Amino acid sequence: MLLIPLTIHLLIVWIPTILSIVLSLTKWNGIRFDNLEWVAFENYDQIILGAFQQDFFQAVLNNLWLLLFLFFGPTALGMFLAYLLDKNLRGSRIYQSMFYTPVVLSLAVVGFIWSNIMYDQEFGLATWAFGGGESVDWLGNQSFLFEFGGYGLSKNFLAILVAMAWRHTGYIMVLYLAGMKSVDASLRESASLDGCNEWQTFRFVLFPTLKPINVIVVVITVIEALRAFDIVYVLNTPRNTELLSILTTDNLIGEGADNIGRGSAYATMLFILCIGFVLWYVTNHYRKQESSV
Amino acid sequence: MSEETRRSPSPSEVGFVLGRRNVLKGAAAIGGTAAFGGFLAACGSDDEGDTAGEGGAATGVVRVASNYSDAKPNEGLKAALDTIPNENLTIELNEVDHNTYQEQIVAYMQDPPDDVAPWFASFRLSPLASAGLLMDISDIWTEKLDDKLSGGFKQASSYEGKQYAVPWTFYSWGIHYRKSVWEAAGATPPETYEELLALCETLQGAGVTPFALGNDGRWPAMGTFDQLNFRLNGYQYHIDLMAGKESWTDDRTKAVFARWAELLPYHQPDPNGREWQDAAQALVDGEAAMMTIGNFVGDIFPNEDLDDLDFFPFPILNDEHGQDTVEAPIDNWVVVAEPQNLAGAKEVVAHFGFKEAQDTFLSIAPGVQATNNDVDTDAYNALQQKSAALVQNAANVTQFLDRDTLPAFANEAGQAFADFLSNPANIDTILDDLQGKAEALL
Structure with a gap:
């Protein structure tokens, strides 16, 4: 019975994955197989030690910034919004819809909103609110906010992070809201009878019962941080906003450029990061389940 | 130029008179078989x-x-x-x-x-x-x-x-300007670099930004680089540089960026986040006096102003090469x-x-x-x-930088130019890095 899903899985997941790892050991322009040249680890040498080192490590760092940012920004904010909405404020459904709207908008709309309405140099909403009458180069300013050894967090990437938060917060909020709605009301009641203040109720009663949601949010956030592509690609401007996924795409799409090998090498590095997390998660998760039986 | 001819913003696409993605009635995707409408x-x-x-x-x-x-x-x-x-x-x-x-x-x-x-x-x-x-x-x-x-x-x-x-x-590419704006400022198209600098001074003194520039998409600045490079170092050097036969760390290449750095203060600031259409709008509105761009800039001009649009070839930087090269x-x-x-x-x-x-x-x-x-x-x-x-x-x-070299390298050059526009003082590091990429790619 397992054979059919297994075959399908192998065919559409693992065979392409392995092929792309194989391609990362070649130099190939995508035109005919006889142009394919085996170069062993030259692509990895180039991206880790050679001419593309700067791009690669800045991209890895940006993925890391994204991960940290998603945890401390949208996740915290989403949880806070969920907590407020859970209190059944008047009009909470309207707020709920408003916060969730960015998640359901199509990417084309999101790109337009941020590049043309928010971050326009002269007439953008963000420029109007924070520019103090001057034009601000939100998406083009690639200088670092802080820097160490040639790497750092660039200002335009921070602007893109804000745009991502705008979308991610609503998503996290809905997850937590669903979790909080399912918390047994008697728990809160007994907490208040025991004299817990609001913070204590949240910290020692509500938060621990949300553990399954926390696990889901952690997984979603890590995966989102690793595979993030869309908004960054749409808003991607001069430099220092690259992510691993974007380096991969930039090297694979296009014509006649002999960089399918390098694009695959970027993809393989991304794959190694992802699989590392997945293995850690799966083993941990199942170990706990087994020990709790 | 007729208003009917819409062009895509990228020079890698401009050239065919094209427009929005048209839904073709039943036309198959590439590689498809449907040759229809015979x-x-x-x-x-x-x-x-x-x-x-x-x-x-x-x-x-x-x-x-x-x-x-x-x-x-x-x-x-x-x-x-x-x-x-x-x-x-x-x-x-x-x-x-x-x-x-x-x-x-x-x-x-x-x-x-x-x-x-x-x-x-x-x-x-x-x-x-x-x-x-x-x-x-x-x-x-x-x-x-x-x-x-x-x-x-x-x-x-x-x-x-x-x-x-x-x-x-x-x-073709050249420096495009509005005749009426220049007449009002008493300016005439410069033929030499000195005349260009003097003109920029005059224009800036009159409160007009000499050059409009929007480098969003990383290609518009390539146009300026091309002009400076083949005017200064000649066609053969330009083509050899594009083919990886000359070096980006060569003094002749650095001289191009030195000239560019001299001209940068006369360009609109913060070009990296500006679309070329917005830069062209500054030209239409008379806020900027000129723009190094292709003829397709006419698409931004309202029809009634099209007659006011003119262009001249980039001034002479080196008498040996004069104006013998055109980017077309x-x-x-x-x-x-x-x-x-x-x-x-x-x-x-x-x-x-x-x-x-x-x-x-x-x-x-x-x-x-x-x-x-x-x-x-x-x-x-x-x-x-x-x-x-x-x-x-x-x-x-x-042709244009992205047509005169491998597309993959053109991307890297575009990023290097954006780095340069963002921090011109950093040019030596930028060119070292770009040369490394040229060696890896070309």
């Missing part, structure tokens, strides 16, 4: 003109790929194909969306359903030609085209001394490596270099200029005429 080539008996003369011995069906997805160019192309004076040839047009065609060209060329296809000139030909995907059509040049197309066009159609393409239409991206037609109808494909591709075909196309889609020497330029608007004269008298024609 129509009979008209029996051309009438205009003999300067055609090859023999009328063509080819027979049968010739399949032509078309990425002219906008209404007017599409109509123009069909009409141009109608002028083929051979009633034994049937043309089947396989229409494909422009952007799709470009993205998929490599896959398409490996198993092309067509005999004749559109593509770009110069270095952009070389990946396809060197991989053996295009047919050597040097014989067509010798027999039919040498007297009709200038040497610059031949050079841009060649790979390793052989010709692989027939040039069809082009447009050309659109070509190529024959695939193994056409199904060899004789027919050759006849059709040659016809694209003839006067009738180009005249007919321009009469319907007047956004570009013809490559044929004999095309009647009286029908051109002033800008078209100027551009055509420049290119026809040029000793060398370059």
